[in-house]
Amino acid sequence: MTKPASVGAVEELPREKIEHFDRELQAILKRYPPDRKAAAMLPALRLGQEVFGYASPAVQRLCADRLGVSAARAEEVATFYVMFHTEPVGAHVVEVCTNVSCSLCGGERIFEYLKKKLALANGQTTRDGRITVREVECLGSCGTAPAMLVDEEMYERLDVQKVEQIVGGLK
Amino acid sequence: MSETLILSKRWGKPNSAALETYRQDGGYAALDKALGMEPGAIVDEVKKSNLRGRGGAGFATGLKWTFLPKDVRPRYLTVNGDESEPGTFKDRYILEHDPHMLVEGIAITCYALDIHRAFVYIRGEFAKQARSLEKAIADARAAGIIGPRLLGKKDFDLEIVVHRGAGAYICGEESALLESLEGKKGYPRLKPPFPAVSGLWAKPTIINNVETIANIPWIIANGGEAFAALGVGKSGGTRLFGVSGHVNRPGVYEKPVAYNLKKLIMEDAGGVVGGRKIKAVIPGGSSSPVLTADEIDISLEFDAVKAAGSMSGSGGVMVFDESTCMVRVLSRISKFYAEESCGQCTPCREGTSWMEGIVHKIESGHATVADVAKLEQISGNILGMTICALGDAAAMPVQSFLKKFKHEFLQHAEEHRCPYGDHGWGLEQSSRAARVGAITY
Numbered sequence: 138m139t140k141p142a143s144v145g146a147v148e149e150l151p152r153e154k155i156e157h158f159d160r161e162l163q164a165i166l167k168r169y170p171p172d173r174k175a176a177a178m179l180p181a182l183r184l185g186q187e188v189f190g191y192a193s194p195a196v197q198r199l200c201a202d203r204l205g206v207s208a209a210r211a212e213e214v215a216t217f218y219v220m221f222h223t224e225p226v227g228a229h230v231v232e233v234c235t236n237v238s239c240s241l242c243g244g245e246r247i248f249e250y251l252k253k254k255l256a257l258a259n260g261q262t263t264r265d266g267r268i269t270v271r272e273v274e275c276l277g278s279c280g281t282a283p284a285m286l287v288d289e290e291m292y293e294r295l296d297v298q299k300v301e302q303i304v305g306g307l308k
Numbered sequence: 309m310s311e312t313l314i315l316s317k318r319w320g321k322p323n324s325a326a327l328e329t330y331r332q333d334g335g336y337a338a339l340d341k342a343l344g345m346e347p348g349a350i351v352d353e354v355k356k357s358n359l360r361g362r363g364g365a366g367f368a369t370g371l372k373w374t375f376l377p378k379d380v381r382p383r384y385l386t387v388n389g390d391e392s393e394p395g396t397f398k399d400r401y402i403l404e405h406d407p408h409m410l411v412e413g414i415a416i417t418c419y420a421l422d423i424h425r426a427f428v429y430i431r432g433e434f435a436k437q438a439r440s441l442e443k444a445i446a447d448a449r450a451a452g453i454i455g456p457r458l459l460g461k462k463d464f465d466l467e468i469v470v471h472r473g474a475g476a477y478i479c480g481e482e483s484a485l486l487e488s489l490e491g492k493k494g495y496p497r498l499k500p501p502f503p504a505v506s507g508l509w510a511k512p513t514i515i516n517n518v519e520t521i522a523n524i525p526w527i528i529a530n531g532g533e534a535f536a537a538l539g540v541g542k543s544g545g546t547r548l549f550g551v552s553g554h555v556n557r558p559g560v561y562e563k564p565v566a567y568n569l570k571k572l573i574m575e576d577a578g579g580v581v582g583g584r585k586i587k588a589v590i591p592g593g594s595s596s597p598v599l600t601a602d603e604i605d606i607s608l609e610f611d612a613v614k615a616a617g618s619m620s621g622s623g624g625v626m627v628f629d630e631s632t633c634m635v636r637v638l639s640r641i642s643k644f645y646a647e648e649s650c651g652q653c654t655p656c657r658e659g660t661s662w663m664e665g666i667v668h669k670i671e672s673g674h675a676t677v678a679d680v681a682k683l684e685q686i687s688g689n690i691l692g693m694t695i696c697a698l699g700d701a702a703a704m705p706v707q708s709f710l711k712k713f714k715h716e717f718l719q720h721a722e723e724h725r726c727p728y729g730d731h732g733w734g735l736e737q738s739s740r741a742a743r744v745g746a747i748t749y
């Protein structure tokens with residue numbers, strides 16, 4: 138059962154951005170066997186999140202449509218993985234590790250400091266839409282703890298001053 | 309006596325990740341040698357090497373490879389770079405500083421096992437590491453090392469694909485990893501069948517850790533026996549041990565598999581901060597049972613750590629000094645497993661969140677002595693009752709903390725407060741310079 142890309146799946150999304158998404162998706166699809174397009178769900182959602190800002194239900198439906206799976210399946214995947222944002226987030230997402238090795242070196246204190254400074258609770262976004270702060274699990278940087286991820290960039294060996302500098306520098 | 313370095317020897321050299329650097333250092337000569345061997349002879353060398361999986365379970369690699377059914381094609385290789393077990397941080401440096409060693413290991417493994425498509429699953433948070441490996445693969449392809457022919461001489465089509473995860477510890481479990489690679493949520497599969505028989509898209513699939521596969525070029529270049537000779541008994545080679553927590557020099561240290569745990573902490577990692585005493589050590593990632601200070605004068609070899617009542621697991625050693633509150637530590641570990649349980653089986657889903665709740669209640673001074681007993685009982689009801697090993701991974705720390713540090717739990721319950729006040733994570737919570745091979749961070 139093949140059907141053309143249904144407009145219904147994507148009508149809330151701007152056309153130029155969809156074209157951009159489709160172009161980039163072609164390169165991703167080359168990595169998987171032609172009869173296993175569904176395998177590209179994680180990279181497709183990541184791409185959708187980059188292009189459209191977050192993995193909204195419309196983005197989920199777009200991915201489902203392009204990969205030939207049900208919208209329910211795309212939603213299941215988008216909500217399972219913590220790196221997919223199914224709700225709008227700030228321009229920057231600051232994720233502080235508070236797992237054991239980091240907290241032994243001050244990770245939990247850094248997270249508390251950041252929440253206080255920005256007057257946010259875990260997972261919230263500043264009112265200007267600039268920064269979302271959240272607590273995350275071990276980032277695989279335990280030797281260079283404490284660690285945090287800002288968007289795709291890992292920052293390690295942190296202290297409060299460094300965090301202040303990094304977060305202060307976010308546009 | 310100079311130590312043999314297999315995995316970390318190029319870390320810190322200029323352009324260590326570049327193809328020319330790797331080639332100048334003799335890289336891809338092992339692949340050349342392998343192409344002159346019978347595939348079966350390569351598998352035999354790996355068996356002789358006593359290489360055991362570095363992902364956590366320590367399963368014999370050569371033996372795992374023989375589980376592939378003879379006549380079913382295609383077969384797949386998936387390399388596990390999910391690296392999400394708290395306390396584990398080693399594969400990332402292979403990907404960052406020496407990705408061609410992994411590419412060569414994959415090429416030899418695929419040639420030996422008649423596999424034409426390999427996937428490397430890298431946790432989503434490792435963007436830089438994924439880019440580094442992608443560049444190495446592209447360069448190797450452009451140089452004709454992989455592609456339709458291997459090293460430009462052997463007709464053998466090989467495609468290596470980097471697949472990034474998206475934030476889910478459970479996807480490090482091999483069958484959840486396969487689900488994730490198929491584009492689904494990471495629900496572990498019931499076993500058997502094991503992946504070697506029915507894995508990716510129900511085809512025979514070998515799953516090995518990044519560090520495991522990175523050893524293959526050395527084994528082929530130097531012979532399985534030379535690798536075995538670096539270890540003891542049924543464990544060969546060296547390992548990347550990660551040391552984190554309250555030590556003066558945290559980092560990644562490459563040592564023979566049977567290296568002494570106490571020596572690793574007190575000498576290599578520079579001992580404990582502030583000259584304080586060790587209270588406890590978790591020897592192999594957060595799921596391995598905790599050891600007390602007087603239990604750490606042991607070999608890190610898989611069976612030796614098992615005999616000491618714990619697991620060498622992923623080689624992630626976490627060190628706690630005497631000023632640490634063990635209830636606080638367990639509280640964070642329990643929160644992690646409750647958070648990361650996929651929710652598929654009831655004992656794990658409910659058990660991990662009950663345990664989290666009770667440990668938190670004890671930590672915050674709201675629990676009674678009866679709660680401590682209840683915690684013990686709940687952990688016992690998870691062990692061995694679940695689809696995957698995450699259930700056990702969550703229960704083992706609880707049982708071992710209660711066994712070895714019961715007095716701290718009882719003290720919290722009796723005094724209705726944390727005796728450590730606001731420094732449950734220890735008196736010295738600061739970052740210290742880390743050693744990663746020859747690199748200082």
Ligand SMILES: Cc1cc2nc3c(=O)[nH]c(=O)nc-3n(C[C@H](O)[C@H](O)[C@H](O)COP(=O)(O)O)c2cc1C
Nearest residue numbers: 361362363388390391392480481482516517520697
């Ligand atoms: C909950 C859970 C998480 C795991 N996480 C990882 C991981 O991050 N990396 C890894 O290599 N193995 C991990 N494993 C072990 C894998 O299931 C598998 O045994 C391993 O990748 C096999 O490779 P090896 O034989 O080379 O060690 C995990 C296992 C469980 C139960």
Ligand code: SF4
Nearest residue numbers: 650652653656694696
């Ligand atoms: S043991 Fe836990 S993580 Fe593993 S399948 Fe069951 S619910 Fe999921």
Ligand code: FES
Nearest residue numbers: 234239276278279
């Ligand atoms: S505990 Fe924070 S990076 Fe591992």
